[in-house]
Amino acid sequence: MTTALITGATAGIGAEFARQFAAQGHDLVLVARDASRLAEAAAALQHEFGVRVEALPADLLDPEGLDSVAARLLERRRPIDLLVNNAGYGIRGELHENTVEQEKRHLDIHVSVPLRLTQAALGGMLDRGSGRIVLISSVAAFTPRGTYAAAKAWGVTFARGANLAYRDRGVSVTAVCPGFVRTEFHERMEVSTAGIPVFLWLDAPRVVRLAIRGIERGRSVVIPTLRYRVIAGLARVLPDRVAAAGGFRSRGGD
Numbered sequence: 001m002t003t004a005l006i007t008g009a010t011a012g013i014g015a016e017f018a019r020q021f022a023a024q025g026h027d028l029v030l031v032a033r034d035a036s037r038l039a040e041a042a043a044a045l046q047h048e049f050g051v052r053v054e055a056l057p058a059d060l061l062d063p064e065g066l067d068s069v070a071a072r073l074l075e076r077r078r079p080i081d082l083l084v085n086n087a088g089y090g091i092r093g094e095l096h097e098n099t100v101e102q103e104k105r106h107l108d109i110h111v112s113v114p115l116r117l118t119q120a121a122l123g124g125m126l127d128r129g130s131g132r133i134v135l136i137s138s139v140a141a142f143t144p145r146g147t148y149a150a151a152k153a154w155g156v157t158f159a160r161g162a163n164l165a166y167r168d169r170g171v172s173v174t175a176v177c178p179g180f181v182r183t184e185f186h187e188r189m190e191v192s193t194a195g196i197p198v199f200l201w202l203d204a205p206r207v208v209r210l211a212i213r214g215i216e217r218g219r220s221v222v223i224p225t226l227r228y229r230v231i232a233g234l235a236r237v238l239p240d241r242v243a244a245a246g247g248f249r250s251r252g253g254d
């Protein structure tokens with residue numbers, strides 16, 4: 001029996017990872033801030049799939065919350081075999097418009113938090129010679145689009161290096177780079193999605209199905225769907241001005 005720990009597991013992409021891993025028979029540890037929503041999600045998955053689901057309420061931007069999740073990952077007697085660093089949000093506005101604190105918290109949720117949790121999970125996984133670590137990045141990582149894109153690019157570069165370093169020792173590290181996915185992301189960010197063409201929207205179940213296929217193959221980077229692989233490829237070769245504008249018109253969005 002294997003156990004997966006998923007951050008941001010009550011909504012959107014994280015909730016879908018929880019559902020698909022439960023359907024595969026994995027036990028789960030679910031992390032999010034809203035404790036009652038988390039308890040409800042855990043009970044529902046346990047009831048539907050008959051797996052063990054542990055709710056671990058924590059704010060990953062609070063040092064004590066982050067410590068508690070890292071401590072769970074370090075527990076050798078109840079090993080975590082799969083870690084999905086998914087919790088995250090977008091930041092509105094440009095750097096010069098935001099406060100230092102807003103930008104720092106945003107950078108932390110996408111960089112410092114997954115770095116800390118990955119390091120906590122890694123030791124036990126290497127000792128056991130098996131494990132999978134996932135970072136939910138974004139196709140924005142390939143575009144010159146503000147501090148969100150820059151923070152997401154960290155996940156891609158990190159996964160490429162870490163997968164190279166650890167895959168031969170049984171631990172794969174994968175960055176998943178979705179395009180626009182229908183979740184609570186844009187609503188929480190309070191941005192309009194009106195300018196996003198319909199054909200660019202993806203559903204979380206499909207994104208996660210494709211992500212899991214790449215994760216199981218030990219890929220370092222997975223860009224779900226052909227259309228977004230083409231977009232990511234073009235963004236890397238087109239001039240920055242064109243890459244920043246094309247198809248990415250929700251201000252500050254993916």
Ligand SMILES: NC(=O)c1ccc[n+]([C@@H]2O[C@H](COP(=O)([O-])OP(=O)(O)OC[C@H]3O[C@@H](n4cnc5c(N)ncnc54)[C@H](OP(=O)(O)O)[C@@H]3O)[C@@H](O)[C@H]2O)c1
Binds near residue numbers: 137179
């Ligand atoms: N949706 C997209 O278009 C899209 C595209 C590419 C990449 N992504 C990335 O995918 C990931 C998941 O996004 P989503 O679209 O699924 O978002 P979502 O629907 O808004 O879900 C976010 C989840 O993260 C949790 N969370 C947020 N802040 C947290 C914190 N400080 N500590 C612990 N948990 C926290 C939320 O629960 P609580 O509020 O209860 O904590 C919720 O479970 C993010 O990293 C995002 O950048 C999204």
